[in-house]
Amino acid sequence: MHEKPRALDRALRSLALRPHSEGEIVEKLTAAGYTEREIAEAMAKLMENHLLDDSQFAAQWAASRARRGLGVRRIAQELRHKGIARDVSDEALALLDESVLLENAVSLAVKHLRRGDENARQRAYAALVRRGFDYGVARQAMERALAEVEPEE
Numbered sequence: 001m002h003e004k005p006r007a008l009d010r011a012l013r014s015l016a017l018r019p020h021s022e023g024e025i026v027e028k029l030t031a032a033g034y035t036e037r038e039i040a041e042a043m044a045k046l047m048e049n050h051l052l053d054d055s056q057f058a059a060q061w062a063a064s065r066a067r068r069g070l071g072v073r074r075i076a077q078e079l080r081h082k083g084i085a086r087d088v089s090d091e092a093l094a095l096l097d098e099s100v101l102l103e104n105a106v107s108l109a110v111k112h113l114r115r116g117d118e119n120a121r122q123r124a125y126a127a128l129v130r131r132g133f134d135y136g137v138a139r140q141a142m143e144r145a146l147a148e149v150e151p152e153e
Contacts (some may be wrong), residue, residue: 007034007042012051021057022047022082058092060085066096069104074132105133105141106148113149121146 005013010032011025020028022043029039046052060080065075072093079089104130112124124145128138 007038011042019057022052027081054088058088062092071132106144109141109145
């Protein structure tokens with residue numbers, strides 16, 4: 001009969017695969033059937049050894065997702081889903097380079113506008129909103145994208 005691994009071992013295996021938030025680790029350990037006491041002890045040990053840091057996780061996650069072309073709203077939603085506190089999330093989002101976010105939005109808008117059908121503008125704007133860009137960034141991106149695409153026509 002196999003013995004159930006300790007909660008700390010289970011958490012360390014998860015962290016070896018990729019960084020996780022505190023909330024994600026607690027959720028994984030709870031789903032695996034560990035008691036509150038076992039989870040608390042494992043979390044204390046992870047924190048004591050600086051293996052979990054929601055601020056660092058949030059900053060890394062936000063930067064990674066911004067590089068993949070997501071907007072601030074979508075990244076904030078993902079961080080909340082991962083159990084990151086709003087103040088920690090806000091700090092991580094403040095570190096993002098607004099010019100990079102705008103460039104990502106422009107690239108996405110251009111891609112949709114180049115399709116050239118009569119609904120291209122609506123589709124481009126809808127894509128920006130789905131990706132989590134707020135109204136101001138979406139508007140700026142659409143203006144720049146239209147300036148890029150229209151001279152070609």
